Amino acid sequence: MKIAMIGTGYVGLVSGVCFSDFGHSVVCVDKDQRKIDMLERGEVPIYEPGLDVLMAKNVEAGRLEFTLDLNAAIDGADAVFIAVGTPTRRGDGHADLTYVMAAAEEIAKAAKEYVVIVTKSTVPVGTNRKVRDVVAAANPDLDFDVASNPEFLREGAAIDDFMKPDRVIVGVETDRAATVMSDIYRPLYLRDFPIVTTDLESAEMIKYAANAFLATKITFINEIAALCEKVGADVKQVSKGMGMDNRIGNKFLHAGPGYGGSCFPKDTKALARIGQDHASPMYITEAVIAVNEDIKRRMIEKLQDLCDGSFNGKTIAVLGVTFKPNTDDMRDAPSLTIVPALVGGGAKVRVCDPQGQHEGEALLPGVQWQEDPYEAVKDADLLVLLTEWNEFRALDLAQIAGSMAHPSMADLRNIYNADVVRDAGFVAYESVGRIGYS
Numbered sequence: 001m002k003i004a005m006i007g008t009g010y011v012g013l014v015s016g017v018c019f020s021d022f023g024h025s026v027v028c029v030d031k032d033q034r035k036i037d038m039l040e041r042g043e044v045p046i047y048e049p050g051l052d053v054l055m056a057k058n059v060e061a062g063r064l065e066f067t068l069d070l071n072a073a074i075d076g077a078d079a080v081f082i083a084v085g086t087p088t089r090r091g092d093g094h095a096d097l098t099y100v101m102a103a104a105e106e107i108a109k110a111a112k113e114y115v116v117i118v119t120k121s122t123v124p125v126g127t128n129r130k131v132r133d134v135v136a137a138a139n140p141d142l143d144f145d146v147a148s149n150p151e152f153l154r155e156g157a158a159i160d161d162f163m164k165p166d167r168v169i170v171g172v173e174t175d176r177a178a179t180v181m182s183d184i185y186r187p188l189y190l191r192d193f194p195i196v197t198t199d200l201e202s203a204e205m206i207k208y209a210a211n212a213f214l215a216t217k218i219t220f221i222n223e224i225a226a227l228c229e230k231v232g233a234d235v236k237q238v239s240k241g242m243g244m245d246n247r248i249g250n251k252f253l254h255a256g257p258g259y260g261g262s263c264f265p266k267d268t269k270a271l272a273r274i275g276q277d278h279a280s281p282m283y284i285t286e287a288v289i290a291v292n293e294d295i296k297r298r299m300i301e302k303l304q305d306l307c308d309g310s311f312n313g314k315t316i317a318v319l320g321v322t323f324k325p326n327t328d329d330m331r332d333a334p335s336l337t338i339v340p341a342l343v344g345g346g347a348k349v350r351v352c353d354p355q356g357q358h359e360g361e362a363l364l365p366g367v368q369w370q371e372d373p374y375e376a377v378k379d380a381d382l383l384v385l386l387t388e389w390n391e392f393r394a395l396d397l398a399q400i401a402g403s404m405a406h407p408s409m410a411d412l413r414n415i416y417n418a419d420v421v422r423d424a425g426f427v428a429y430e431s432v433g434r435i436g437y438s
């Protein structure tokens with residue numbers, strides 16, 4: 001199959017590389033000259049484990065190319081995937097469809113023969129029909145179908161998620177489009193990964209419902225964690241006990257500083273807006289959004305308590321600022337709320353993150369970046385563990401406590417425990433949903 005991928009961000013690039021690895025011929029398009037230049041030099045613009053090797057292999061095999069020229073990419077393509085951003089629209093919480101619709105129009109003007117236009121971006125219910133209308137208006141003679149193919153990959157594990165998905169969702173209106181989509185995903189089908197074919201609206205809804213459900217699960221355990229702190233329970237034990245129930249499952253039950261990232265915050269907001277627009281309020285999702293904001297505020301209060309009520313004049317070392325480990329993505333990371341509160345409160349903040357500095361420098365003004373966690377904590381009054389990178393899971397705590405001015409720790413990912421930290425020499429320790437000491 002010949003595939004054009006419009007947008008080479010986290011989703012477009014991973015999807016394009018993986019499709020080429022299936023054996024398809026893929027051309028990835030982006031408007032961003034810097035990205036295309038990097039890709040043509042064999043450099044990967046994002047941090048995603050394993051992507052560089054897989055990309056090089058498929059470029060070498062002649063199955064994968066990058067271009068700024070959408071016209072050339074579409075020429076002869078069986079399917080064109082739209083994988084551009086759908087950020088929150090300023091002011092109202094809706095998904096901003098500007099990039100999707102612009103891409104649809106460009107595709108329409110460039111296409112000459114039958115093609116399936118597949119939306120991989122996360123888009124509100126009804127968008128694929130709008131894409132169809134936009135394409136038909138821009139090129140009335142074009143023979144085409146639309147398809148909805150939402151993506152479920154997780155940054156940091158994106159290749160594995162794409163290659164071994166729990167399921168692939170394909171929303172179509174015609175058998176012809178269904179056949180093209182099943183030809184594209186045949187390599188997975190042969191390996192027994194289920195492909196679920198639905199109508200367009202259901203496919204669009206599955207993506208929002210799945211993300212809102214996962215955000216709800218995280219937020220639920222975060223709220224339980226707050227109560228655990230009040231009643232003297234340990235949320236890690238509670239999560240374990242809950243998660244062993246097969247009906248619940250143990251994933252997305254880790255208490256922390258609130259969800260962030262490129263999807264959950266914007267997708268929960270968009271679903272809430274879709275509900276309001278259709279007079280069918282998404283009360284649970286609306287509560288999740290509000291509780292998640294509250295959790296981030298609660299984390300700041302926790303840090304303030306560890307600093308005797310004021311950040312002013314304190315030196316604080318923050319380990320991890322990306323929204324989760326194994327990505328350089330900073331979009332809506334909890335650090336973007338927490339770190340500015342520290343800086344704004346008068347603290348001297350040192351930040352260490354294995355991949356976050358490139359993105360984070362512009363987003364976190366006023367902090368000092370450190371490559372080595374042991375340098376970051378020297379003479380500090382507080383260590384904040386904010387993202388659970390492997391690099392921070394087995395720190396020499398005694399060395400750290402010995403080098404800090406006031407050895408205290410806020411472990412917002414529950415990596416360590418009070419006994420271990422106390423033995424290492426810390427005078428104060430707080431985590432999430434567990435009793436600490438000070």
Ligand SMILES: NC(=O)c1ccc[n+]([C@@H]2O[C@H](COP(=O)([O-])OP(=O)(O)OC[C@H]3O[C@@H](n4cnc5c(N)ncnc54)[C@H](O)[C@@H]3O)[C@@H](O)[C@H]2O)c1
Binds near residue numbers: 006032103
């Ligand atoms: N990031 C994730 O983990 C993830 C997971 C599942 C679904 N999604 C969804 O996938 C979509 C893309 O997300 P992302 O994180 O990859 O976005 P991104 O911002 O990383 O990448 C989007 C890319 O599209 C390019 N682009 C925009 N308009 C273009 C056009 N007309 N022609 C060519 N290129 C164009 C941009 O330059 C950018 O490189 C979103 O709808 C998102 O919700 C993301």
